[in-house]
Amino acid sequence: MAALSSRLFPILKYNLTNHKSVCLQRSLLRWTERSFSCYASNCQLQGTNSNNHVLPGKVDRFGGVTVDLSDRHFPPDVTESAFHVLLQDSLRQWRVDGRVAAWLRVPISQGRLLSVAASHGFTFHHARHDRATLSLWMGEGENRLPGFATHQVGVAGAVLDEASGKVLVVQDKNKTKNAWKFPGGLSNLGEDIGATAVREVFEETGVRSEFQSLLSVRQQHKHPGAFGMSDMYLICRLRPLSHAIHFCTQECLRCEWIGLAELAQTDATTPITSRIAKLLLYGYREGFDKIDLSVEEMPAVYSGLFYQLYHRELPTSYKQP
Amino acid sequence: MAALSSRLFPILKYNLTNHKSVCLQRSLLRWTERSFSCYASNCQLQGTNSNNHVLPGKVDRFGGVTVDLSDRHFPPDVTESAFHVLLQDSLRQWRVDGRVAAWLRVPISQGRLLSVAASHGFTFHHARHDRATLSLWMGEGENRLPGFATHQVGVAGAVLDEASGKVLVVQDKNKTKNAWKFPGGLSNLGEDIGATAVREVFEETGVRSEFQSLLSVRQQHKHPGAFGMSDMYLICRLRPLSHAIHFCTQECLRCEWIGLAELAQTDATTPITSRIAKLLLYGYREGFDKIDLSVEEMPAVYSGLFYQLYHRELPTSYKQP
Numbered sequence: 001m002a003a004l005s006s007r008l009f010p011i012l013k014y015n016l017t018n019h020k021s022v023c024l025q026r027s028l029l030r031w032t033e034r035s036f037s038c039y040a041s042n043c044q045l046q047g048t049n050s051n052n053h054v055l056p057g058k059v060d061r062f063g064g065v066t067v068d069l070s071d072r073h074f075p076p077d078v079t080e081s082a083f084h085v086l087l088q089d090s091l092r093q094w095r096v097d098g099r100v101a102a103w104l105r106v107p108i109s110q111g112r113l114l115s116v117a118a119s120h121g122f123t124f125h126h127a128r129h130d131r132a133t134l135s136l137w138m139g140e141g142e143n144r145l146p147g148f149a150t151h152q153v154g155v156a157g158a159v160l161d162e163a164s165g166k167v168l169v170v171q172d173k174n175k176t177k178n179a180w181k182f183p184g185g186l187s188n189l190g191e192d193i194g195a196t197a198v199r200e201v202f203e204e205t206g207v208r209s210e211f212q213s214l215l216s217v218r219q220q221h222k223h224p225g226a227f228g229m230s231d232m233y234l235i236c237r238l239r240p241l242s243h244a245i246h247f248c249t250q251e252c253l254r255c256e257w258i259g260l261a262e263l264a265q266t267d268a269t270t271p272i273t274s275r276i277a278k279l280l281l282y283g284y285r286e287g288f289d290k291i292d293l294s295v296e297e298m299p300a301v302y303s304g305l306f307y308q309l310y311h312r313e314l315p316t317s318y319k320q321p
Numbered sequence: 322m323a324a325l326s327s328r329l330f331p332i333l334k335y336n337l338t339n340h341k342s343v344c345l346q347r348s349l350l351r352w353t354e355r356s357f358s359c360y361a362s363n364c365q366l367q368g369t370n371s372n373n374h375v376l377p378g379k380v381d382r383f384g385g386v387t388v389d390l391s392d393r394h395f396p397p398d399v400t401e402s403a404f405h406v407l408l409q410d411s412l413r414q415w416r417v418d419g420r421v422a423a424w425l426r427v428p429i430s431q432g433r434l435l436s437v438a439a440s441h442g443f444t445f446h447h448a449r450h451d452r453a454t455l456s457l458w459m460g461e462g463e464n465r466l467p468g469f470a471t472h473q474v475g476v477a478g479a480v481l482d483e484a485s486g487k488v489l490v491v492q493d494k495n496k497t498k499n500a501w502k503f504p505g506g507l508s509n510l511g512e513d514i515g516a517t518a519v520r521e522v523f524e525e526t527g528v529r530s531e532f533q534s535l536l537s538v539r540q541q542h543k544h545p546g547a548f549g550m551s552d553m554y555l556i557c558r559l560r561p562l563s564h565a566i567h568f569c570t571q572e573c574l575r576c577e578w579i580g581l582a583e584l585a586q587t588d589a590t591t592p593i594t595s596r597i598a599k600l601l602l603y604g605y606r607e608g609f610d611k612i613d614l615s616v617e618e619m620p621a622v623y624s625g626l627f628y629q630l631y632h633r634e635l636p637t638s639y640k641q642p
Contacts, residue, residue: 061495108439114432118451124429126548127448128469130439133548148449149470149550150510174382179622189471190542190551217538217555217614220621220628221511227447227454229470230511232553234538264639270622272630278639279632291633293538293614300541301498301591307541309593311600312612312633318585318599 055090057102063139064101065094069110070131076110084116091120091138100139106132151232152223156184157197158280159209159238165284166257167277168207168240169269173253180258180269182235182276192308194295197236205255206246209238213292214310216276235276237283237292260284289313376411378423384460385422386415390431391452397431405437412441412459421460427453472551473544477505478518478559479601480530486605487578488598489528489561490590494574501579501590503556503597513629515616518557526576527567530559534613535631537597556597558604558613581605610634 057065067090068074078086094102104117108130122134126148137143159168159182169180183204187196194211201209216235223231247255263269264277283291293310300307378386388411389395399407415423425438429451443455447469458464480489480503490501504525508517515532522530537556544552568576584590585598604612614631621628 108445109436111435111439112433114435115430118429118432123450124448124453127445127453128549129444132445132448132453146507146546147473147510148548149473150508151472151474151553152468152470153472153551153553186467187471189468192542193540214538216630216632217535218628218630219514220626221513222624222626224624225467227469228449230474232472232474271619275619275630275635275640276632279635282635282639298592298596301500303543303545305541305543307539309537309539309596311537311597314596314600314603318603319596 053086053089054093055086057090057094059099062101063099064103064145065099066103066105068105069113070105070107078113080112080116083113084119087116087120091136095138100137101145102136102138104134106134108132149229151219151230152226153187153193153196154184154231154233155187155193155196155200156182156233156235157201157209157238158182158215158235158276159201159207159240160260160280160284161240161243161257162284164257165260167260167263167280168201168205168245168257169255169263169273170204170247170252171254173249173251178253178268179273180263180266181273183252183255184233184235193234193310194236194308197234197238201238204248204251206242206244206248208241210241211295212237212239213288213294215279215291215293216272218272233272235272237280237288374407374410375414376407378411378415380420383422384420385424385466386420387424387426389426390434391426391428399434401433401437404434405440408437408441412457416459421458422466423457423459425455427455429453470550472540472553473547474508474514474517475505475552475554476508476514476517476521477503477554477556478522478530479503479536479556479597480522480528480559480561481581481601481605482561482564482578483605485578486581488581488584488601489522489526489566489578490576490584490594491525491568491573492575494570494572499574499589500594501584501587502594504573504576505554505556514555514631515557515629518555518559522559525569525572527563527565527569529562531562532616533558533560534609534615536600536612536614537593539593554593556593558601558609 055067057067059065091102102122103125104122106114106117114132114134117134120136122136125133125135125145127133135145137145161167168183170183171178171180183201184197185200185204187193191199193214198209198211201207213236214234215237218233218235219230220233221230223229243257245255245257260277260281264274264281266274269277279291292313294313295308295310297306298309376388378388380386412423423443424446425443427435427438435453435455438455441457443457446454446456446466448454456466458466482488489504491504492499492501504522505518506521506525508514512520514535519530519532522528534557535555536558539554539556540551541554542551544550564578566576566578581598581602585595585602587595590598600612613634615634616629616631618627619630620626
């Protein structure tokens with residue numbers, strides 16, 4: 001096992017000698033002796049040539065290599081200088097192997113290794129909870145790595161009571177300009193559009209409702225409060241299942257059922273609310289098929305998961321092959 | 322100035338004494354003597370009580386406080402133990418002041434401070450390029466901080482040549498199952514939906530086109546390749562401005578103009594392509610007003626920016642107040 005250690009990590013050994021780091025040596029021995037074979041069996045190992053000293057990584061089908069520093073076999077107390085040399089040698093080997101990208105998954109507890117990676121050209125790709133993912137493009141020409149999520153998704157619900165012709169609107173508490181708008185808010189990760197609309201309407205107003213259709217999509221870049229990202233805002237048509245208002249006083253100043261025709265006419269609203277009120281009024285008078293996008297759940301080809309597809313209603317005769 | 326330093330940073334001084342860190346002392350003096358007044362004038366300072374030792378931060382209208390460690394006056398060589406004490410005291414004071422959240426902006430070069438922040442409960446909110454943003458909820462009840470972007474946005478273009486009734490389709494090179502689909506790809510940050518469709522169609526096929534309408538929206542969670550995030554996929558109807566195909570051989574195996582009726586019938590396609598081909602055929606035969614969402618640029622109320630709003634065409638008589 002000592003031979004394996006010295007074959008795979010001669011430069012680390014060199015560093016050990018220089019730095020007399022008993023701590024690192026112990027960690028490396030732990031990594032190699034106890035669990036290296038296990039770690040290796042789970043990874044497609046890079047640099048099998050005995051002259052190389054390369055971080056074990058997984059190769060993806062796009063020609064990138066990913067190293068997870070939160071792997072339980074990665075020595076938690078590796079010195080920054082040892083990591084610097086190891087990363088340098090790994091990058092050299094990955095370039096020889098024709099890898100086009102390197103990815104590092106770094107737990108927040110190993111934050112001190114981030115500046116080492118940055119000195120080799122890595123930057124943050126994204127970070128969530130207790131882990132950051134860094135990337136480095138090593139291919140020819142410009143960086144072709146996929147970016148991280150660029151949009152937050154907000155959903156509003158236009159709850160229309162068809163019997164009375166009234167629609168549920170709120171005034172935000174925290175805005176300087178009080179204007180009627182449809183209740184809504186940001187989607188949670190993994191939440192369907194219709195589910196966000198129903199949840200947000202209930203949380204803000206106390207009114208229960210069910211999804212009917214998608215009415216409108218808005219895209220806005222440099223959206224305030226989106227941390228430099230863009231905003232996709234969807235407005236749904238909902239049907240009320242209850243009518244009593246118990247609005248959230250932390251978020252709303254007022255909450256009322258008001259006539260749809262009145263909302264479509266008033267100046268005390270936002271441009272988008274006014275426009276959607278007019279659209280909703282058109283559908284209310286002429287038929288909702290004039291304004292609705294219906295939703296259908298369909299199977300994804302490769303993942304085996306399902307997705308929601310929204311578009312104009314298609315006559316049944318066209319749906320059949 | 323030495324008095325100011327000791328008034329604001331007595332605990333740091335205490336640490337200096339213990340650690341005999343001449344380096345940190347020099348940095349702190351630089352921070353305080355050279356530019357503290359400048360830094361302070363740009364921030365709403367927390368903890369003006371002389372017994373407190375608090376990181377200078379900006380307070381937002383939601384009651385959170387943000388400290389930017391990439392500020393040029395923040396001492397770059399602060400020790401982790403000194404930062405630990407300073408952050409501990411800052412958090413104590415912010416809680417006294419009723420702050421509901423704390424945000425830390427940390428440059429990648431200061432990555433070693435991340436584990437210190439994590440030990441106080443901070444987690445990654447997001448990270449891009451050379452900077453991470455950490456957050457800590459200090460209010461009552463569950464975390465009410467807004468999340469970061471949750472969706473990548475992809476756009477496909479269905480380029481229909483009305484004269485011939487043919488539509489432009491490709492087969493991906495990297496998929497195991499070859500199926501005709503509309504060319505498309507991920508939006509760049511800040512890029513409008515229609516612009517992505519036109520750009521991606523040109524990059525993949527060499528065909529120039531212009532945006533006509535939005536046809537469909539798909540939402541898929543746990544999307545493969547989206548780093549655990551969701552995918553919003555929009556399909557646009559485009560009109561060709563050129564017809565000669567020069568397809569990207571890196572991305573595509575084949576690229577052709579094929580009859581819309583044939584695409585709507587064939588099994589050699591994906592479920593979503595088949596469905597949209599049928600929708601497009603319906604619009605081609607019965608009028609595109611049956612299937613289109615039109616787009617309009619409208620002004621945002623608070624930011625002074627503009628957004629793109631998509632919905633069914635609204636009769637002019639309804640658009641006027």
